[in-house]
Each structure stands twice: as C-alpha cells, then as structure tokens.
Amino acid sequence: IQAMISIDGDGSLSIAQKLVDKGMRIVCVPKTIDNDVSGTVTTFGFDTAVQTAIEAIDKLHTTAESHDRVMVLEVMGRDAGFIALHSGVSGSADVVLIPEIPWKVDNVCQAIMDRDKAGRKFAIVVVAEGAFDETGAASIIGESMPGQDRRVGGIAQRLAKIIQERTGKECRSMVLGHLQRGGMPTGYDRLLATRFGGAATQAVADGKWGQMVALQTPNIVTVPIKEALKEPKRVDPKHDVVQTARAVGISFGD
Numbered sequence: 001i002q003a004m005i006s007i008d009g010d011g012s013l014s015i016a017q018k019l020v021d022k023g024m025r026i027v028c029v030p031k032t033i034d035n036d037v038s039g040t041v042t043t044f045g046f047d048t049a050v051q052t053a054i055e056a057i058d059k060l061h062t063t064a065e066s067h068d069r070v071m072v073l074e075v076m077g078r079d080a081g082f083i084a085l086h087s088g089v090s091g092s093a094d095v096v097l098i099p100e101i102p103w104k105v106d107n108v109c110q111a112i113m114d115r116d117k118a119g120r121k122f123a124i125v126v127v128a129e130g131a132f133d134e135t136g137a138a139s140i141i142g143e144s145m146p147g148q149d150r151r152v153g154g155i156a157q158r159l160a161k162i163i164q165e166r167t168g169k170e171c172r173s174m175v176l177g178h179l180q181r182g183g184m185p186t187g188y189d190r191l192l193a194t195r196f197g198g199a200a201t202q203a204v205a206d207g208k209w210g211q212m213v214a215l216q217t218p219n220i221v222t223v224p225i226k227e228a229l230k231e232p233k234r235v236d237p238k239h240d241v242v243q244t245a246r247a248v249g250i251s252f253g254d
Contacts (some may be wrong), residue, residue: 003204007031009043010232013212017225021209024138026122027203028212029196030226033180036080039228040214044193049076049180050086056176057091060124068121069161070171071110074156076180077128081235083180088126088250089241097127097159100235101242103253105133108159109166111251116169125163127155133253195220 002027006016009032016026030037033049053075064071073093075083088096095111097103106167113157138196160173192215199213199220211222234243246252 001025002248003027005029005204006198008212010035010037010229013037013225013229017210019226025204025207025209026225027200027208027222028228029200030212030228031193033083034077034080035082036233036234037228038231038233039212039223041217042192043213044185044189045181046082047188047192048183048185049083051088051182051186052166052183053083053087053176056146056174056179057087057093057124057126061092063198064122064124067170070123070124070125070160070167072127072156072160072163072170072173074127074129074154074173074175076176078130080233081128081131083126083128084131085235085241085245086204089245089248091124091126093126093250094123094124095127096245096254097125097131097253098235099128099130099132099202101237101252101254102132102134103163104230105159105166105253107251108253109163111253112167112169116167123168123169126158127159129155170183 005027006012007029013028020026030040030043031038031045032043033045034126035043035046037043042246060071060073075087077083079099081100084096084098094115095108116125119241156173156175160171164171196213203211203213203222208222210225212225212228213224
C-alpha cells in the first residue's frame with residue numbers, strides 16, 4: 001500500500017496510529033459529529049449535526065409555547081457536550097445539560113419554575129445523551145455488544161418524568177437520535193471537508209506520514225496523530241460560549 005488517507009473519529013485515530021507504528025504510511029482526516037478530536041478547531045460533520053438539532057429546537061418551541069409544556073430534547077454527545085451546547089445556545093434553549101458540567105435536578109426544576117413565575121409558562125431543555133447529575137451516574141440504556149462502549153441514552157425520558165413530578169408541569173421528551181448523523185451537509189461542512197481533502201492529498205505528496213490535517217484558524221495545518229490523541233477534547237466550562245449562555249439566562253443546572 002503506497003499511502004492511506006484515513007477519515008477518523010477518536011477511536012479510528014487510535015487504530016491509525018497503531019498501523020503507523022507498524023510502518024504503514026497514513027494521513028488522517030478528522031471526522032466526527034461530536035467535535036471531540038483534539039488539535040483541530042472543529043471536525044466536519046459537527047456543523048451539520050448542530051444545524052439538525054437547532055431545527056428540532058425551533059420546531060419544539062412552537063408546541064411548547066402553545067401548550068405551556070416543558071420539552072426535553074436529547075442530542076448526541078457521549079462524553080462531550082458540544083452539540084448540546086452549540087444547538088442549545090443557538091436555539092434559545094432555557095436549560096442545557098452536558099457531561100462536562102454535573103447538574104442537580106433541583107436546579108433544573110428551579111430554573112423552569114423561575115420562568116413560570118415570570119410568566120414564561122414553557123421551557124426547552126437540551127440534554128446530551130452522556131450528561132449526568134451530581135451522583136455521577138450516566139443514563140445507561142442496556143448492555144453493550146462485545147468491544148463496544150457503554151450504551152448511554154434515555155436520559156430525556158427519565159428527566160422529563162422527574163421534572164413533571166416535581167414541578168407539576170406537563171413535560172414531554174424527544175430523542176433526536178440518528179437524524180443528527182445523516183442528511184445533506186451544511187455549506188460550512190462541505191467547504192471544510194473539501195479543504196481537509198486537499199490538505200490530506202498534499203500531505204501524502206509531502207510524505208507527512210502519521211499526521212492529521214486540522215483546522216487551526218484561519219489555516220489548515222498538519223499535527224501528529226499522537227498529539228491529537230494525547231487528551232480528549234471536551235467543553236471547557238470557562239469557555240466564552242458557556243459564559244455567554246449563562247449571561248443570557250441559560251441554566252446548566254449546576
């Protein structure tokens with residue numbers, strides 16, 4: 001094999017590095033909707049997933065407001081809350097729950113009741129599938145197949161039931177699921193993927209084996225796969241997106 005271009009999330013990046021260690025000539029392109037690959041500002045697929053979630057939030061607003069309901073939307077994000085955070089802020093959610101910020105159910109309910117007292121009788125809660133409360137226990141939906149990661153999910157339904165019991169407000173849940181992983185990509189993702197493809201081809205021509213192409217604004221660069229794997233990329237609770245969300249009144253339940 002003269003060269004291989006591997007299109008990877010964090011798991012496939014690890015496999016690619018093992019093959020590089022065995023002498024294979026590989027260049028990687030970061031691809032994951034979760035945006036949890038280090039060394040790059042973003043990965044292609046993420047913007048499309050966020051756009052899908054935003055459209056769902058926009059549509060849920062209509063029924064939530066007309067029926068004075070609390071709507072709990074579960075989006076993907078096993079260990080990283082980027083989709084929930086970006087879609088929640090962009091879609092004007094009232095509560096956003098992510099794995100990086102442990103939350104308390106009482107605080108979530110309080111945020112909803114504070115809106116109710118202010119005359120806002122509805123609320124939108126966006127929760128990442130891997131988000132967990134102060135007990136540290138994630139929502140598990142069943143046993144995993146051999147070699148697979150734990151199957152997290154189902155948190156929206158469980159949370160909606162608790163919110164309804166504690167607040168007395170009608171509450172509904174929805175799991176966006178695999179709709180986030182398909183469909184027509186956004187213009188941003190199309191352009192980013194094309195830029196990555198061009199950079200990966202050039203990296204092959206230059207013999208930059210064991211490297212991953214990455215967006216480090218405004219340029220596309222290459223970084224060692226080992227560097228990208230050093231630590232997983234997660235939402236920084238001090239990031240300006242989180243701080244902006246707090247400033248406009250979004251609760252993280254903490």
